[in-house]
Amino acid sequence: MYVKQYKSKHIICGCDEAGRGALAGPVIAGAVVLPKNFSHNNLNDSKKLSEKSRNDMADFIKNKSLFWSIGIANVAKIDKMNILNASIYAMHDAINNIITKMNHPPELLLIDGNRFKTYKNIKHQCIIKGDAKYCSISAASIIAKTYRDQLMIKLDQKHPHYNWKKNKGYPTKEHRKQICKLGTTKHHRTSFKLLETQYTLPL
DSSP states (O other): SSSSSSSSSEEEEEEEEEEEEESBOEHHHHHEEEEOOOOOOTOGGGGGHHHHHHHHHHHHHHHHHSSEEEEOOHHHHHHHHHHHHHHHHHHHHHHHHTTTTTTTTOOOEEEEEEOOOOOOOEEEETTGGGGGGGHHHHHHHHHHHHHHHHHHHHHHOOOOGOOOOTTTTOOHHHHHHHHHHHHOOTBBBSSSOSOOGGSSSSO
16 A cells, blocks of 8 residues: 555544646545545555546545545636635535534544645644545545546536546646637636747737
């Protein structure tokens, strides 16, 4: 197993987000509470897994976890709040959603990265690259990533020219060329730099 359990007597909830660097689509956060004996050889940072492995792991996590949930910060919130605050908003949303399923709230939040705002009175620990270190954060990253990917595939059916089913809204060369050619949709983040200099048209 690539990642390990975080040793603690507390009820732990791992949390991570997906879509922070995309040009289009929402930020999705995952929150997961795992049983103490949870393990799987393929559990890892979602970005290090193939699409099939991620999807298989997402099913495994949903079936074997004690609780899981997602949270969403839509494009309007991203443009209004900035991407960092929107990412934290999505994580708070995921944590709030998972608490509604639990008899007792988590006692410790494990957060991927180095920035977070305290959620109510629950203690939290920020861990850089935590999705490659601890099971609950890895599981949350997989839940968030697979949920967002499926959402972007559905949006691709309405806007096929941007090829979101493949790039998931991230700033690929093809995606930026299509923005230059076709303009933006309501799903694009207007607060982001959508075009690099080489893709802008001369006046």
